[in-house]
Amino acid sequence: MVKRARSRGTLASLAAELGVSRTTVSNAYNHPDQLSVELRERILAAAEARGYPGPDPMARSLRTRRVGSIGVLLTEHLTYAFEDVASVDFLAGMAESTSGAESALTLIPAGPSEVDASALVGRVAVDGVVVYSVAEGDPHLTAARARQLPMVVCDQPTGIDDLPFVGIDDRSAIRPAARALVDAGHRRIGILAIRLERERHDGPVDLDTLPDAALHVQRDRVLGALDEFTAAGIAREEVPVITRHINDHANCLSAAREMLTGHPDLTAVLCTTDSMALGVLEYAQEQAISIPEELSVTGFDGIRNALMVGLTTVIQPNKEKGAAAGRMLLSLIDAHIADLPAPGPPPREILATTFHRGTTVAPPRESPDLVGPVLPTFRG
Template sequence: MAPRVTLQTIADHLGVSRMTVSNAFSKPDQLSAVLRERILAAARELGYVGPDPAARALAKGTTGAVGVLLTSSLRFAFTDLVATGFLGAIAEELGPTGLAITLLTSSDCGDVIPARDVAMDGALVYSCDPTSAAVEYLFRRRLPLVYVDQDPVDGISSVNVDDRSGARAAARHLVDLGHREIGLLMSGLHGPHGIVTPEDVAIDGHASKQRLLGWLDALDAAGVRPLIARQTGITLEQAKAGARLLLDRPDRPTAILCFSDAVAYGVLQVAADLGIRVPEELSVAGFDDNPLAVQVRPALTTVRQDVEAKGRAAAAALTAAIAAARTGEPATPQRVLLPTELVVRDSTAPPPA
């Protein structure tokens, strides 16, 4: 086995000090361009890739990574179109800073608890249960945090979209078209599932709560009492199961407001299976305006949120919080509320006569 190449190896090879070699990697402004290039060329020749990341992090007091705390399943980050767009915007915003992204599950992983054990300089808490042990661990570590799609908390920056206003606009759109028999299709892991009443529906998360409030703002004003179905999760099959609760019944609604475009896609599939024409016999409205909304037929009426802007705002707020923590200066929490916009397409129309 070849001997290990170290900073001292390069220093001996060039006849310079070990500190001079170290500065070539960590403090390039301390050296002339010619000397630094000599050192880097010698490092390449000898097979040295650079200082050990763990040792460098220990010396600098920083890890060069930020965490993104997700729900219990990391698959969500790779399969949900809204999540992938959000994470992509974060990665692009953080690129020039040199900070890397570490995805964290909010579930325990045996002896390893990511929120407790993974080294990071700060974290984004993204659409998670605020009472989970993972969030508590991040608090106890005193890490700089930013909440995204969460209820705002004193002392912590937050980035949200105006879910309530967007949901209100979608519900009012259906009421203005003449619909009075309207269904709501939601999702959640806790509480009752199936057909529920507005009084008994359990809410998982900030976005669900705000969207329900927005829908009810418009429906209550119009004297409409909705039929509410609550499914157990966010997969397509679960969305279809929830859609059947609303559509496979004699008193089915003439319009359905869906928690997301992915859920609305499940409604469109069940409507096709049951021979219900959209929008002639059933209007369907989603939320998010993810790429799926214009790919399905009919194209989906939905509420647009700017996922790219949300990712950029979250990354900027976190880097500001990390910078403040490094200087010891008190950080001023940011409160970002991004607008939403109703996008009317082909999946909504007046109710059948």
């Protein structure tokens, strides 16, 4: 005799068998605080015995109009989100602010890829999207906007007036670091930055093209530093700017090497990320260049590793930035689901930054026989 396979239980059949309502069974999974411990354990035990996996999340999303996930559109390969300390802190802030909202985080990598942007963004099931530091005109941003979901832009692009925004004033924020170098007496200063355009470019930056750069964060940090140097009487054309497309260890180290070997007269390097500055410190150590006696260095971000080594830097609230973006998006999602009209112009939240003096800036060393600072000595 062939034994018939036992059919898998459903929410309705389980409720009927236990003599409770369908809502009670659903609450055992989704709202356990509304049931007694004994009743919930009885429901879960019966469900396990009958192979019932719990309420269908797709059915629930149709009923509540919620998918239960928030998208984070990134400009990098997915691995970068877990390797870059500033990105990790941002995502930690988002996770903290959305805790308890029954929403997962879905990372959408929009880095260098041949994948069609509309296909990548269009197939992701999310209730809303945080656009984290995407270039102006990026096709992934265009595809995300086409879905007409609640959306918050974080960091960049900065000039989309009809979208909510969370970020900092990068152009103003970097000026204290530039001013610290000027006040210390430096006049031969280089700038290291990460990418300014979506297209790959590693090397010197043409300052004539800088004002039109598509990546506003790095553009504004470089321009803010140049503003401060110009005010101190340093001609812009005398400040070399070198960029790297990827902000990882190898690229930061190679950028430091290119800057300091190509411009051995420099007495200071201003960096638009702490990762770049750490690359300069590592290269200086390899070449026996004393910091800050022979070379002053500043960074930007305030990541833990930089603060631990005493880097002079600008601390931006990366975790709070993520938290603010998460809170803002959840509020927009609630309004969207309730079909509430927008209360006014899209919200904009500009967070404060802090200048950390550190120990990596000092006056240029002067020779007793010469007027002016001595050039750094490179060995190796």
